[in-house]
Amino acid sequence: MARQLQDVHGLIFHHQRFHEADVLAQMLTKELGFLTVIIHGALKQNSRLAGASVNFSTGTYIIMTSGHGLSTLRNVKNSRQLEHLFSDLTANAYASYLLDLTRHAFTEYEPIGAYYQLVMAVLRRIDQGEDPELLTQLVQLQLLPAYGVGPQFAHCVYGPESRGCPFDYSIQAGGVVCQRHFTRCSRMHLPPAATALMRTLALVPIQQLGQMQIKAASKQITRKAIDRIYGETLDLDLKSKRFLDELRLSEF
Numbered sequence: 001m002a003r004q005l006q007d008v009h010g011l012i013f014h015h016q017r018f019h020e021a022d023v024l025a026q027m028l029t030k031e032l033g034f035l036t037v038i039i040h041g042a043l044k045q046n047s048r049l050a051g052a053s054v055n056f057s058t059g060t061y062i063i064m065t066s067g068h069g070l071s072t073l074r075n076v077k078n079s080r081q082l083e084h085l086f087s088d089l090t091a092n093a094y095a096s097y098l099l100d101l102t103r104h105a106f107t108e109y110e111p112i113g114a115y116y117q118l119v120m121a122v123l124r125r126i127d128q129g130e131d132p133e134l135l136t137q138l139v140q141l142q143l144l145p146a147y148g149v150g151p152q153f154a155h156c157v158y159g160p161e162s163r164g165c166p167f168d169y170s171i172q173a174g175g176v177v178c179q180r181h182f183t184r185c186s187r188m189h190l191p192p193a194a195t196a197l198m199r200t201l202a203l204v205p206i207q208q209l210g211q212m213q214i215k216a217a218s219k220q221i222t223r224k225a226i227d228r229i230y231g232e233t234l235d236l237d238l239k240s241k242r243f244l245d246e247l248r249l250s251e252f
C-alpha cells in the first residue's frame, strides 16, 4: 500500500525518545490495531502535537502510513487524556499490562476486532476508579482465544453440564470440568466459587458487567489460577506483568 493519510481512532500508551526531539509512540487503534508512530519535534518547546499525544490520551489521529513499519503522526483531533491512568501508579501499571498483553496477541497493523471495544471499555472503567484487578482478570481470560488458546468455560469439557454442581478447572483438559467428571483429568482443585467467578469473567460481555464486590482473598485465588493457565499454556514474559506483580505484592 502506498503511503497515505488516514484518520484512526484510538489511544496513545507508550512514549520513547527518538533522535534529538522526536518521540516514538505506541498506539492502539480501532482501524489498524497496534502500531508505532513517530511524532516529529514532540520534545521541542511549543510543539503543536506534544500536548495532544501524551500517554493515555485518546482521540482521532491523522497519520501518514503505508500499513507497516513506522507511521508519522500529522495531527490530532478531539484529544482527551485518561487522567487517572496517567497519574495513578497502580491504575497505570494495570493499564500498561493490559495493553502489553493485548499487543502480544496480535501483529502490528492487524485490526483486533471486538477486542478494541473490550480494551477501551476496560481502560475507561479503570480510569473512572473501578477495581482494576477484576477487570484485568476479565481481559486475561477473554484474550486467551486471541492467543490460540480457547478454553471451554460455557460447559463441562466432557459433557453438556453448565450449572447445578461444583466445577473445577483443568489446564490439561482445556476448560472447566463438572464434579461428575472430576476423575477424568488432572484439575486445579480450585474452590467452586473461584471457578464460578472465572466462568463469569470469561463469558460476560463487558457491557453487561456491573460493579462486582469480591473479597481480596477470592480475587487472589482467581489471579493465581489465571497466571497458572497463562504460565503453563503460553511462553510470555512481559516486563509490565513483572512490575504489576511486584506492585501488588507490596500492597499486601
Ligand SMILES: [Zn+2]
Binding pocket: 156, 157, 158, 159, 160, 161, 177, 178, 179, 180, 181
Ligand atoms: Zn462434566
